[in-house]
Amino acid sequence: MADSRSNKRTRSQLMQRKKRIEELIKSAYSSDNDNLSQFPQFQIYNKNGLSLFLKPGRGDKLSSSLKQYIQKLLKVNMEGPFGAEWPEKEKLKRREMSSHEALYIFVYEVPITPDTEASVIGFVHYRFTIEEDIPVLYLYELQLESAYQGKGLGKFLMELVELIACKNCMGAVVLTVQKQNTSAVNFYLNKLRYNISAISPSKVYQQMGVIGEEKSYEILCKTFDHESKAVLEES
Known part of the structure; x- marks a missing residue:
């Protein structure tokens, strides 16, 4: 009888947790939650000779010109790191970019x-x-034209991303990076102090004792609480 009551409590706790997380995600996506407007200090960038401003966007509301811009910049920046995988990845990214779940910050x-x-x-x-x-908060893309790289803008945008994640009670920022994109790997691991996640293929294969299996990417994360750290970094 005691075990039965314990199991019921456990199931109830799991259901409550699931509902709480679903409500967090729903709230983060609510139409009146303009993530950028909550951080006015991040709406402009005037440093290192740059004079820029930021605007939010959503995948299902992109203009045709913005869609074309995204496709072009992705090809310029990512065709090299993806190599032979690019044609298939390009198709996937085109589908992803117009999703109603895709949230954007555009830099002008x-x-x-x-x-x-x-x-x-x-x-x-x-x-x-x-x-x-x-x-x-899963970071799908951070893409800048080459002339605007190396001037602190990437770090500035990642600070904003992390603030948005915390404001919406997310446990971590997670992202995928191509191993061939060595400058991005260095940026996230060394400059921003992200960690290779426990769910990244290299860590999973290591835990399983699998030798010789490799993927072309790593999953990185920065966690904001003990539970997220235990699951996404230390499992």
């Missing part, structure tokens, strides 16, 4: 004159989702 250059149209120079694509029963 401030026009020189009032009658000049602002030009986009990069973007962040992120989503709120669940990994190993942990609510996370």
Whole structure:
């Protein structure tokens, strides 16, 4: 009888946890939750000779010009790191970018004159989702044109991403990086202090004692609480 009551409590606790996480994700996606507006200090970037401003976006509301820009920049930045995998990955990324779950932060250059149209120079694509029963912000893309790289903008955007994750009670920021993209690997692991996640293929194969199996990518994470750390970093 005691075991039965204990099992019922456990099931009830699991259901309550599942419901709480689902409500967190739903709240993060609510139409009145403009993640960028909550951080006015991150709406402009005036450093290292750059004068930029940020605007939010959503996958199912992208203009045709923004879709074309995303496709072009992804090809320029990612065709090399993906190598032979790129044609298939490009198709997948085209489908992903227009999803209603795809949230964006677009970076624009401030026009020189009032009658000049602002030009986009990069973007962040992120989503709120669940990994190993942990609510996370999953960073799908952080893409900048080459002329704007190496000027602190990437770190600035990642600080914003992490603030958005914490504001929405996510347990971690999770992202996938191609091993061939060595500059990105160094950026996340060494400059931003991300860790290779316990759910990354290299860690999973190591735990299983599998030798000779390798994937072209790693899954990285930065956790914000003990539970998320235990699951996503230390499992």
